[in-house]
Amino acid sequence: MSDQIGSPDWDDFRFVLAIARGGTVSAAARQLGVDHTTVIRRVDRLEHQLSAKLFDRRKTGYILTEPGHRVASSAEAMESTVVANQEMIGGSRAHLTGTVRIGAPDGFGSYFLASRLVKLADLYPALDLQLVATARLFSLSKREADIAITLAMPKEGRIIGRKLLDYSLGLYAAPAYLAQFPAIRSRDDLPAHRFVGYIEELLFTPELDYLPLVSPKISPKFRSANLIAQLNATLAGFGIAVLPRFMAAVHPELQPILADTITIRRSFWLLMHADSKDLARIRAVADYIYAIVEQDRALFNAD
Numbered sequence: 001m002s003d004q005i006g007s008p009d010w011d012d013f014r015f016v017l018a019i020a021r022g023g024t025v026s027a028a029a030r031q032l033g034v035d036h037t038t039v040i041r042r043v044d045r046l047e048h049q050l051s052a053k054l055f056d057r058r059k060t061g062y063i064l065t066e067p068g069h070r071v072a073s074s075a076e077a078m079e080s081t082v083v084a085n086q087e088m089i090g091g092s093r094a095h096l097t098g099t100v101r102i103g104a105p106d107g108f109g110s111y112f113l114a115s116r117l118v119k120l121a122d123l124y125p126a127l128d129l130q131l132v133a134t135a136r137l138f139s140l141s142k143r144e145a146d147i148a149i150t151l152a153m154p155k156e157g158r159i160i161g162r163k164l165l166d167y168s169l170g171l172y173a174a175p176a177y178l179a180q181f182p183a184i185r186s187r188d189d190l191p192a193h194r195f196v197g198y199i200e201e202l203l204f205t206p207e208l209d210y211l212p213l214v215s216p217k218i219s220p221k222f223r224s225a226n227l228i229a230q231l232n233a234t235l236a237g238f239g240i241a242v243l244p245r246f247m248a249a250v251h252p253e254l255q256p257i258l259a260d261t262i263t264i265r266r267s268f269w270l271l272m273h274a275d276s277k278d279l280a281r282i283r284a285v286a287d288y289i290y291a292i293v294e295q296d297r298a299l300f301n302a303d
Contacts, residue, residue: 008046008049008050009042009045009046010078011042012042012043012045012046013046013071013074013075013078014032014075014079015028015032015039015042015043015046016043016046016054016068016071016072016075017072017075017076017079017098018031018032018039018097019039019043019055019062020062020064020068020072021097021098021099023061023062024061024062025039025040025062031097031126043055046071050067050071052065052067052068052071053065053067053068054067054068054071055068076098076279077278077279079279079280095124095126096124096126096127096280096281096284097126097127097281098127098128098281099127099128099129099130099281100127100128100129100130100146100147100281100282100285101130101131101132101144101145101146101147102129102130102131102132102145102146102147102148102149102285102289103132103134103136103138103144103145103147103148103149104131104132104133104148104149105133105134105135105149105150105151105227106133106134106135106226106227106228107227107228107231107244107246107247108133108149108244108246108268109131109132109133109134109149110133110228111228111244111246111247111250112246112296112299113131113133113149113289114131114133116292117129117131119288119292120285120288123284123288124281124284127281127284127285129285132144132145134226135204135208135225135226135227136204137150137204137205138150140157140159140271140272140273141157141158141273146272146273146276146282146285147270147271147272147282147285147286147289148270148271148272149164149268149269149270149271149289150205150268150269150271151205151207151208151266151267151268151269152205152207152267152269153269153271154271158273158274158275159271159272159273159274160271160272160273160274160277161269161270161271161272162269162270162290163267163268163269163270164267164268164269164270164289164290164293165267165268165293165294165297165300166265166266166267166300167244167245167246167265167266167267167268167300167301168244168245168263168264168265168300168301169210169242169243169244169245169263169264169265169266170242170243170245170248170256170257170259170262170263170264171214171240171241171242171243171256171257171258171259171262172234172240172241172242172243172248172254172255172256172257173234173237173239173240173241173254173255173257174234174235174236174237174253174254174255175253175255176236176237177194177234177237177238177239177240178255180237181193181194184257184258186258186261187214187215187258187261187262190214190215190217190218190240190258191215191217191218193239193240194221194222194238194239194240195211195218195219195220195221195222195239195240195241196220196221196222196223196224196230196233196234196238196239196240196241197210197211197218197220197222197223197230197241197242198210198220198223198224198225198230199223199224199225200223202225203225207266210242210264211242213264214242214262214264220239221238221239222238222239227243227244227247230243231243231247231251234254235251235253235254240257242264244300245299245300245301246299246300246301249299268293270286270289270290272286
């Protein structure tokens with residue numbers, strides 16, 4: 001291919017995107033199936049044609065400059081258009097590369113999503129998946145995550161959201177706890193019992209403030225900002241906790257408390273930033289999450 005100066009070769013944009021994703025020329029070369037000198041030559045040519053420095057070359061790798069970020073974004077948009085056309089015309093599964101970071105609440109991320117991402121990795125072996133499963137809000141505008149699973153739809157910002165599903169929570173306790181404390185026959189018996197709950201000032205969303213809905217007279221004796229810590233304390237016999245049924249189902253030894261009268265319902269939403277929702281790698285992961293949630297809808301028992 002000629003290196004003479006002229007209009008940019010759109011194929012050169014792939015080389016910029018590969019370096020941006022891999023961080024090094026050697027990683028880009030492996031991804032594209034070429035030698036590293038080809039990668040350097042194609043990027044150098046594009047920089048010359050655009051009259052812009054796209055990368056800062058450092059010993060630790062290549063870092064995108066501001067013009068480089070714009071070119072990489074354009075390259076990813078082009079990639080997504082190609083992928084969409086491939087799937088529409090040929091029906092074949094696209095070869096996706098890059099990283100997709102998913103932010104999710106600790107319970108949903110750890111107990112439901114983590115074990116189900118292996119099939120996605122089999123579908124797209126060149127895709128790098130990151131799961132941040134923690135109790136916090138994720139800023140999509142600041143690129144803290146590409147996809148966020150939340151308990152509420154934000155009221156502002158350029159966010160695209162869709163409800164994943166509703167889910168149910170209930171009261172649970174371990175047999176070891178129930179054997180030591182008086183029987184629970186009605187809601188009026190609950191204030192005399194030991195509870196596990198959240199640290200109120202660390203709640204990242206009001207949708208997690210469950211216990212006042214159960215009884216305003218309840219004051220937890222064990223509190224944690226982490227739902228899995230609450231679950232482990234409950235399993236150890238510390239007390240009664242409000243737990244999602246999809247988590248309690250993994251531990252059949254847990255006993256439901258007043259299941260006929262106390263049920264709390266919440267919703268999971270899947271959010272993406274408006275600027276990135278159509279990128280092929282992000283769209284593929286979002287579609288996969290929608291599919292596995294629909295497949296296992298009964299596990300969440302919202303009815």
